[in-house]
Amino acid sequence: xxxxxxxxxxxxxxxxxxxxxxxxxxxxxxxxxxxxxxxxxxxxxxxxxxxxxxxxxxxxxxxxxxxxxxxxxxxxxxxxxxxxxxxxxxxxxxxxxxxxxxxxxxxxxxxxxxxxxxxxxxxxxxxxxxxxxxxxxxxxxxxxxxxxxxxxxxxxxxxxxxxxxxxxxxx
Numbered sequence: 001x002x003x004x005x006x007x008x009x010x011x012x013x014x015x016x017x018x019x020x021x022x023x024x025x026x027x028x029x030x031x032x033x034x035x036x037x038x039x040x041x042x043x044x045x046x047x048x049x050x051x052x053x054x055x056x057x058x059x060x061x062x063x064x065x066x067x068x069x070x071x072x073x074x075x076x077x078x079x080x081x082x083x084x085x086x087x088x089x090x091x092x093x094x095x096x097x098x099x100x101x102x103x104x105x106x107x108x109x110x111x112x113x114x115x116x117x118x119x120x121x122x123x124x125x126x127x128x129x130x131x132x133x134x135x136x137x138x139x140x141x142x143x144x145x146x147x148x149x150x151x152x153x154x155x156x157x158x159x160x161x162x163x164x165x166x167x168x169x170x171x
């Protein structure tokens with residue numbers, strides 16, 4: 001399926017030329033993201049703008065959006081998630097330079113030789129923006145089997161309380 005987006009990019013060249021990239025990327029090639037999901041719903045909509053900021057600092061801004069299916073951690077059933085990401089990347093040459101960028105930017109380390117995978121950049125941004133714990137809204141959450149049994153079990157007396165009393169009696 002043609003995406004209208006290149007597989008590999010030279011971020012410095014794109015920033016120097018003030019280019020914009022827009023289109024869809026399939027999640028199928030994003031292995032780390034796919035492992036975090038039950039299933040992708042849609043391709044990733046990508047809108048990226050490459051530019052030079054201030055004193056010639058190369059930056060990438062834009063948005064990413066996709067819909068995915070993850071597992072609700074409360075009821076363990078599928079939950080649909082809309083994942084949106086605002087992209088604010090500053091292209092730097094090494095990790096040392098990454099330590100000196102403004103807090104409003106995330107570093108994208110690129111030594112200037114070769115090209116980077118656009119899909120990998122997009123995947124990194126989406127992984128950072130996935131919720132740490134995926135949940136339905138409480139009203140939509142299905143209670144797992146045995147949920148009521150846990151509530152009944154909580155009302156039973158604690159067998160270790162007797163041991164605690166015996167220990168205190170010996171002292």
